[in-house]
Amino acid sequence: MKLLGTNTSPYVRKTRLVLLEKNIPHTYLIDPPREQGSQVVRANPLGRIPALILDDGTCVFDSSVIAEYADTLNDTTILIPRNDALARMRVKRWEALADGIMDSAVVVRNEVLRPKESQDAGATTRHLDAVTRALTHISGQLGTRQWCEGETISLADLALVSALIYLDLRQAERDWRGAHPNLAAWFARMSERASVRATLEG
Ligand SMILES: N[C@@H](CCC(=O)N[C@@H](CS)C(=O)NCC(=O)O)C(=O)O
Incomplete structure (x- = not known):
């Protein structure tokens, strides 16, 4: 999967921390949404980062949805309690x-x-x-x-x-x-x- 973002965005940092803490393999691409040639609008019609592109092309946004999705991918560290x-x-x-x-x-x-x-x-x-x-x-x-x-x-x-x-x-x-x-x-x-x-x- 590919994560589009910038190093200053706090929402992107949150998402990166989730992926890192859960050891989820991904490629992080710096892609400021306002720059010409940015892939962001194709991944997120709102033109916002973070945007996560899965290997089958599925796009996931925003940071809360990405966090919730990523948290279900493995049980190494459970970041959002599941049963309580x-x-x-x-x-x-x-x-x-x-x-x-x-x-x-x-x-x-x-x-x-x-x-x-x-x-x-x-x-x-x-x-x-x-x-x-x-x-x-x-x-x-x-x-x-x-x-x-x-x-x-x-x-x-x-x-x-x-x-x-x-x-x-x-x-x-x-x-x-x-x-x-x-x-x-x-x-x-x-x-x-x-x-x-x-x-x-x-
Ligand atoms: N609620 C969204 C907020 C995302 C957001 O607003 N990201 C800003 C960057 S900090 C953005 O992409 N703004 C559009 C722009 O800079 O053109 C989330 O949690 O992902």
Whole structure:
């Protein structure tokens, strides 16, 4: 299978982490969707990454669908609980929180890229505040636990680390480590994982 993406997209990082943690053989192709000649629109009519192309040509998007599909491919590491409905919901809810942080951070980033006179300061503030509230909530939920949900790594951890790496990239001035030392400690541990390091290396 082939994964189309870019190294800065947090949704792509989440997907790469899932494939790496599950040891699923794949080829990762850097394919910015707005560049001429990009394969992305053929794989995903929405023109968004990540897009996963299976060996038979089937295209899978978006990142949540890819994660859910990939998780069923083997049992080496189960990233989304299968039989416990509440645990499953909690993992997906963590994912929704992390994805929401990504969504808001992308909105802020897009505003910053617009000419100053056409930037929407209200939207920027609303989305910055949403990220701040989400981080406070996450920090409270995490406490001193090693993993977001349960006793082992899950999609929740992979989504959250992807969101935080993106915040470091786009909102470097945000001192979320100072505000939430428990989250900082969790992040430092997660950053040591081979999968996370691999995505940071390119
Ligand atoms: N909900 C989607 C979001 C994907 C998304 O918005 N990706 C961005 C990159 S971060 C994208 O491809 N934007 C289109 C563009 O850059 O033209 C997912 O989880 O996969």
